[in-house]
Amino acid sequence: MPDQVLTNRALEAMVDTSDEWITDRTGIKERRLCGDTKVYEMAARAATAAMTDAGITANEIDAIIAATITPDCYTPSLSCLVQKELGADGAFCFDVNAACSGFTYALDVADSYIKAGKAKTVLIVASEAISRITDYTDRNTCVLFGDGAGAVVACASDTPGMIDCCLGASGAAGEVLRASAFAEDRCVKMNGKEVYKFAVNVNIKVINELLTRSGLAIGDVSRVVPHQANKRIISAVASKLDYDADRIFTNLEKYGNTSSASIPICLDEMNKGGLLRDGDKIILVGFGGGLTYGGALITWRR
Numbered sequence: 001m002p003d004q005v006l007t008n009r010a011l012e013a014m015v016d017t018s019d020e021w022i023t024d025r026t027g028i029k030e031r032r033l034c035g036d037t038k039v040y041e042m043a044a045r046a047a048t049a050a051m052t053d054a055g056i057t058a059n060e061i062d063a064i065i066a067a068t069i070t071p072d073c074y075t076p077s078l079s080c081l082v083q084k085e086l087g088a089d090g091a092f093c094f095d096v097n098a099a100c101s102g103f104t105y106a107l108d109v110a111d112s113y114i115k116a117g118k119a120k121t122v123l124i125v126a127s128e129a130i131s132r133i134t135d136y137t138d139r140n141t142c143v144l145f146g147d148g149a150g151a152v153v154a155c156a157s158d159t160p161g162m163i164d165c166c167l168g169a170s171g172a173a174g175e176v177l178r179a180s181a182f183a184e185d186r187c188v189k190m191n192g193k194e195v196y197k198f199a200v201n202v203n204i205k206v207i208n209e210l211l212t213r214s215g216l217a218i219g220d221v222s223r224v225v226p227h228q229a230n231k232r233i234i235s236a237v238a239s240k241l242d243y244d245a246d247r248i249f250t251n252l253e254k255y256g257n258t259s260s261a262s263i264p265i266c267l268d269e270m271n272k273g274g275l276l277r278d279g280d281k282i283i284l285v286g287f288g289g290g291l292t293y294g295g296a297l298i299t300w301r302r
Helices: 008-012 019-026 039-054 078-086 099-115 171-176 192-214 231-241 259-272
Strands: 004-007 030-033 063-067 092-096 121-129 147-155 162-169 223-226 281-288 292-299
Touching: 004 008, 008 019, 019 231, 030 147, 039 078, 039 121, 039 147, 039 259, 063 078, 063 099, 078 092, 078 121, 092 099, 099 121, 099 147, 099 162, 099 259, 099 281, 099 292, 121 259, 147 259, 162 192, 171 192, 192 231, 192 281, 192 292, 223 231, 223 259, 259 281
Parallel strands: 063 092, 063 121, 223 281
Antiparallel strands: 004 030, 121 147, 162 292, 281 292
16 A cells, blocks of 8 residues: 555545545545555555465466556556566466456456466456546545555465356446546546445345355355445445445545455455454455446455
8 A cells, every 4th residue: 555645634625525524425534645656566566465475476477467447558558567577477467447346357357267277376466546537626536536556366276265256347337437548538537326326236236146156145254345435335235235244344444445456455454454264255346437346256265
């Protein structure tokens, strides 16, 4: 995570808002800004930490899949820039753009490569500088977003952790959450009410589909790790599923919405905090611009 902190109190001096208004409607208290740090630099740091935790070296990586909507450049891709930083010269590289669903999409792709025998070790990295496409005069969006990066290493194993993935999209509704590729219209624009309805519905849809296909009940799931968009969305999903809200991990009060990076950032905090036990069934679920959505049911392995 970047070092620079942007608090709700600081936003009060920038736009017509208040700490109370932001906290009540989003659950966010502060977020991080990357400043002059490059997206690929955040990505490489997260990747290095993940590799260290996984006990692998750069020459063991067969593929690098990067998720981002805020790359430093169109080409070279973020994944290629990360490859250069790591010295992972034997890896093939590509990026995915599914906005805030990007990590779950990348995880599903990695799972498919591994199960097809085309890769044994895949580095997935999600890195975002959403502050660079945020309009700090728009109080409906500028309070939401922050910058950051997260990464995981997915490896072939005799004790598999991946149970199932579920992906989807609703391109016809894409205009409710968009950011143009052109500089004059690059900032995020959002119809908050429509995004809220979409998010609640697809989170529930994905979780129920994963449970049905696996033959599990919601009570069998140790943790749900949602994309960190808005506390109200997360609370509504927990209520409709009758799932203990204390078992849904959140850190958006510290980081805000970091787009595709939010779920791996959560996993890292949970892992370091001792919140994950070997054999735990965990659901990762996200939604984002596109509109896209996706989830994964995993067994945590140590």
